[in-house]
Amino acid sequence: MGxxxxxxxxxxTLLIEAxxxxxxxxxxxRSxxxxxxxxxxQMEWLKKHAAKGSANVPAD
Structure with a gap:
């Protein structure tokens, strides 16, 4: 599978930003x-992205 x-x-990434x-x-x-x-x-990149926080998500 590709x-x-x-x-x-x-x-x-989208879930992290949420x-x-x-x-x-x-x-x-994975579920x-x-x-x-x-x-x-890829996992390391996601961990680094999560550590930055979700600053890119606009506030409501």
Missing amino acids: GLGRAGTIAS GDSAHDAVDRV ARRGAVETQS
Whole structure:
């Protein structure tokens, strides 16, 4: 299957920006699509993104 890593990374990024931790976001994506976020470098990028906070999300 192609695109599992990229699609899962994007989906996890959106969940992180909505307030999930990197771990929770990846778990949620993997519960819907087994094997998502395939590489360690993708996971590390998500952790760094989550550590920056969700400053890119506009306030209501």
